[in-house]
Amino acid sequence: MDIYKEIILDRYKNPKHFGKLKRFTVSITVDNPLCGDKITVYLVVNNGRIETAKFKGSGCIISLSSADILLDDIIGKQISEVLSYNKDNVLSLLGIELGVNRLKCALLPLEAVHKAINKLEI
Amino acid sequence: MKSFRKDFPIYVSNPDLVYLDSTATTLKPKTVIDSLVDYYSNYSANVFRGIYRISEQATEAYESAREKVAEFIKAKRSEEIIFTRNTTESLNLVAYALGRKIVSEGDEVVVSILEHHSNFVPWQSLAFETGADFKVVETDKFGTLPNDWSSIVTKKTKIVALTFVSNVIGIPNPLKKIIKQIRALNPETVVVVDSAQAMLTSKIDVSDLDCDFLAFSGHKMFGPTGVGVLYGKYKLLEESYPFLYGGEMILSVSVAKTLFQDPPFKFEAGTPAIAEVIALGTAIDYINSVTVEQISEYVSDLSGYCYKSLKQEFGECISILGPQSAKSRKGIFAFKFFDFHPHDIAGILNSYNIAVRAGHHCAMPLHNHLGYPATVRASLQIYNTKEDVDKFIFALKQVKKKLS
Numbered sequence: 338m339d340i341y342k343e344i345i346l347d348r349y350k351n352p353k354h355f356g357k358l359k360r361f362t363v364s365i366t367v368d369n370p371l372c373g374d375k376i377t378v379y380l381v382v383n384n385g386r387i388e389t390a391k392f393k394g395s396g397c398i399i400s401l402s403s404a405d406i407l408l409d410d411i412i413g414k415q416i417s418e419v420l421s422y423n424k425d426n427v428l429s430l431l432g433i434e435l436g437v438n439r440l441k442c443a444l445l446p447l448e449a450v451h452k453a454i455n456k457l458e459i
Numbered sequence: 460m461k462s463f464r465k466d467f468p469i470y471v472s473n474p475d476l477v478y479l480d481s482t483a484t485t486l487k488p489k490t491v492i493d494s495l496v497d498y499y500s501n502y503s504a505n506v507f508r509g510i511y512r513i514s515e516q517a518t519e520a521y522e523s524a525r526e527k528v529a530e531f532i533k534a535k536r537s538e539e540i541i542f543t544r545n546t547t548e549s550l551n552l553v554a555y556a557l558g559r560k561i562v563s564e565g566d567e568v569v570v571s572i573l574e575h576h577s578n579f580v581p582w583q584s585l586a587f588e589t590g591a592d593f594k595v596v597e598t599d600k601f602g603t604l605p606n607d608w609s610s611i612v613t614k615k616t617k618i619v620a621l622t623f624v625s626n627v628i629g630i631p632n633p634l635k636k637i638i639k640q641i642r643a644l645n646p647e648t649v650v651v652v653d654s655a656q657a658m659l660t661s662k663i664d665v666s667d668l669d670c671d672f673l674a675f676s677g678h679k680m681f682g683p684t685g686v687g688v689l690y691g692k693y694k695l696l697e698e699s700y701p702f703l704y705g706g707e708m709i710l711s712v713s714v715a716k717t718l719f720q721d722p723p724f725k726f727e728a729g730t731p732a733i734a735e736v737i738a739l740g741t742a743i744d745y746i747n748s749v750t751v752e753q754i755s756e757y758v759s760d761l762s763g764y765c766y767k768s769l770k771q772e773f774g775e776c777i778s779i780l781g782p783q784s785a786k787s788r789k790g791i792f793a794f795k796f797f798d799f800h801p802h803d804i805a806g807i808l809n810s811y812n813i814a815v816r817a818g819h820h821c822a823m824p825l826h827n828h829l830g831y832p833a834t835v836r837a838s839l840q841i842y843n844t845k846e847d848v849d850k851f852i853f854a855l856k857q858v859k860k861k862l863s
Contacts, residue, residue, distance in 0.1 A: 341806065341861060346862075373801075373819075398803045
């Protein structure tokens with residue numbers, strides 16, 4: 338299966354949520370030094386609901402498209418629901434299957450979002 | 460150019476595989492695989508302990524592999540050959556068993572920036588634990604070590620650990636000359652060589668090289684995984700502490716005291732990787748039947764073709780680490796391709812059934828030094844063909860098309 342499908346490439350080349358938010362409720366940076374991937378996520382949260390989200394960073398196509406697709410999905414959702422997301426949610430959003438070595442690329446944005454929400458609750 | 464593809468059964472089940480990751484591990488010839496099966500099917504007994512026929516057969520095969528290794532690297536005696544799990548364990552063994560004994564506060568431990576983490580971190584940690592200075596010798600931008608070591612080695616230098624062939628640059632370092640200088644500057648310095656990537660590039664002669672230790676893995680020289688080798692000068696092996704304690708490595712044990720075996724058994728505690736050691740012997744038979752010279756010549760010729768093809772097709776858009784000439788290439792191509800992420804390049808190559816490595820290849824200090832966060836690495840071996848190289852170039856063109 339070709340994981341570099343048009344939709345993935347398209348989201349990499351034309352992301353909808355790439356950028357920095359000047360005003361945000363919470364922001365966090367996670368990285369994977371082994372791959373050289375680094376992603377910063379900004380969330381605006383109101384009454385437990387994610388109103389806006391953006392991300393910045395550098396990484397492979399899988400990690401960056403995964404970030405864009407994930408943020409697109411979580412905007413408007415309750416943080417409690419987003420916290421219950423796992424690898425299956427991400428893979429189904431991406432619509433691809435990934436081997437064990439590439440899975441960590443796809444899951445890095447979810448890790449960032451979860452860490453950001455957890456930071457918020459503390 | 461005659462390829463040796465037919466000797467490697469993986470191509471029967473994967474006829475379209477373009478395997479360009481031999482630096483990580485080589486493919487295995489049929490004779491080596493058969494040798495593993497032969498042990499498990501016909502004489503799978505433990506070594507040394509059994510007073511019965513198949514145990515004696517296993518012991519003889521195990522010890523005959525030791526002799527083959529000794530002969531292959533021109534060690535003076537087979538007792539200087541210790542079987543470990545891999546190069547990493549061999550290098551850690553030296554750091555642990557001898558390093559802890561001879562290095563103390565104020566001494567110096569020296570490595571180069573070219574080192575694989577397995578020949579970097581054990582020494583860095585040893586220096587940290589003992590309070591010694593950890594010195595890292597830098598290279599020029601092509602990955603070439605300095606010619607003059609007089610400002611590097613001092614009277615305080617206890618250990619110098621160097622790679623024979625970097626797994627990123629892929630070019631043999633002039634170790635004979637460097638070791639000669641080290642000996643002149645400080646005859647007491649212990650020289651440790653990581654030769655994991657060097658075993659198929661040129662004939663190794665430890666006496667001529669005059670290193671104190673030499674570490675390598677079976678699986679990077681057509682042998683099985685799970686077996687590595689440490690060569691050490693006998694006197695130094697005698698001087699070292701044991702490594703792991705337990706069965707096989709003792710002479711006698713009492714409540715008051717334990718006496719240890721002589722080298723190499725002092726360092727081989729527990730049941731060893733018997734089948735793998737025997738099959739490593741078979742891998743050496745295979746190498747000898749082809750000859751290291753012919754392997755090296757084949758890989759050099761194919762590397763020249765690969766370098767020319769890459770440069771012709773992509774020019775400045777591909778930057779290959781190491782010396783910049785077709786003639787000097789020896790099978791390893793770590794490169795940056797446009798600004799594409801190495802994982803994406805490797806991922807797309809995979810969809811063309813091409814196996815390459817992406818990342819920092821366990822050489823983070825070198826990547827930082829040369830200014831690359833990560834690279835893609837393609838490596839060639841005797842089962843690769845010009846057709847493999849052509850498929851690689853074609854797939855890279857598709858990568859360019861897809862990601863631009």
